[in-house]
Every structure is written in C-alpha cells, then in structure tokens.
Amino acid sequence: MVAMLEVTDVSAAACCAPLVREPLGAVDAERLARTIKALADPTRLRLLSIVAASEGQEACVCDLIEPVGLSQPTVSHHLKVLTESGFLTRSKRGTWAYYKLAPASLDEIARTLLAG
Amino acid sequence: MVAMLEVTDVSAAACCAPLVREPLGAVDAERLARTIKALADPTRLRLLSIVAASEGQEACVCDLIEPVGLSQPTVSHHLKVLTESGFLTRSKRGTWAYYKLAPASLDEIARTLLAG
DNA sequence: ACTCGATATTGACAGCCGTCGATATTCGGT
C-alpha cells in the first residue's frame, strides 16, 4: 500500500505582498485564494469562532457538534480543512481530539488584506 | 418587461463581532461567509490588486482583461461579484466602465478577522 | 481480548461556481 502523501500548505496564511500594493501574480493569487477559501464557509467561521472563544482557545470535537447542528463527519471534515490551511492545530489527548486556534494565522491574512 | 431587482448586500463587508471574541451566530456567519467568498477566488484577488495598484485605484475593464488572461465575459462576471459584495464601485464614463476600490471594504473584513 | 465511545475516512449525491461562446445593450462617431 502506497502512502499517499497529500501536499497541503500547512504553512498557512498570507504569502505575498499586501494585495493593494502591487498586482498579484497568478501563483500568489492561487495560494492566497486557497487560504481564504478555507474561511469562506459559514460553518467553518462558526467553528473557528467557537474554538477561539473557548478556554485556552481550544475545544474538542464533541463540544463543537451540537453548537453548529451538523453531523459529526461533517464537523470533522470542516476541522480538517481549517487545520490543513493553518487556522487550527490538532492535538489528541486520550480519545478526544482538541483543536486549538493557530494564533498568527488570522492576523496574517488580515495584514495581507490591509493596505500595508 | 419587469425590472428584476436583485437584492444584494452592497453594504459589503463585516457585519459582526470580531470573530474570535464570541461564537458567531448562524445568520452572521452566513453573511460574513458570503463576503469572504467574494475574495476567495484567484482571479478576483488579481483583479482587486490590479485595480488597487492603478492610478486613483481605478481601472477600466479593457485594462483588466489582458492581465488576467481570461475572456471578457468572465472578467465582467468577476467584477460584478466584487462590486455586489462591496469591494469595488462602478462608474461608466462614455463607453468605458471604470471600477474603483471601495476604500473601507478590505479594512473592514481585516478588522473582523483580527482579535479585536 | 472485548466492548464501547470518540473521531476519522469513504462513497455518494445535490447544488454551487468559474468558464466560455453567443448574443444583447449602450454609447460615440460618421
């Protein structure tokens, strides 16, 4: 069985010049768009804000399912997307998986959108 | 012929608390996601950055088609999306349509993503 | 070892979205 290594930009976030400074190249635009796309979903925004508002900016999956009102696989899916794009980090403790806000990630795209 | 009035949130942008402060409600999340989704496309990011880097942060469609390398209808479509979500404003002068950066729009989502 | 509970993965399906060609509209010039 071959280990199918998914290449994801865990590096997260920005990538480039402040957006309004100089024209974005095709490659940079693609990268930035992929990161922003991870935020462009109501469920993921809610998950992110719930995690961010939790103690230590950390929450386990079990605490997230009920608030967003979706199935457990769907929540797991969204958490994966947020983690792979660098907005959350995952740590497993016992049977539970805790997701924590990656502090710099939001600041970074925010700074990219700003004038500079 | 009936005038089909499309109701779009020209108001643009943010909508709510700073995202990491308190859990986002379903309605707010939907609104914010719709705005962010307008940014979550490489072509639209490039268009936005080209416009922003132009003289007076303004450019006509004819100047935008060649740089992004897509068809004129597609470029028009993207400009419409950006305009309807409040990131650009449109003004027609003669045969030409000029799109201009809406100054506060980017700042507003940036501020929403930031901690507070 | 077995079971149970928490989470992740898979497969399928519907709806959305980016793209294009064709066409409509609108405006300036002749």
Added chain:
DNA sequence: ACCGAATATCGACGGCTGTCAATATCGAGT
C-alpha cells in the same frame, strides 16, 4: 440612422464542495 467598439447578460457545461450514512480506526476501561 448606421456602424463599430466596449461592456453586460444568457445558457450551457464541467468541476468543485458541503452534506450525510455507513464504516473504519483508535484508545480506554473492564
């Protein structure tokens, strides 16, 4: 009035994505 140029709209098509049910995995306790 007509023609041509710039832009917008329409219709279609393929690919992506959010969702779920079913199933797999993994860890803890008995």
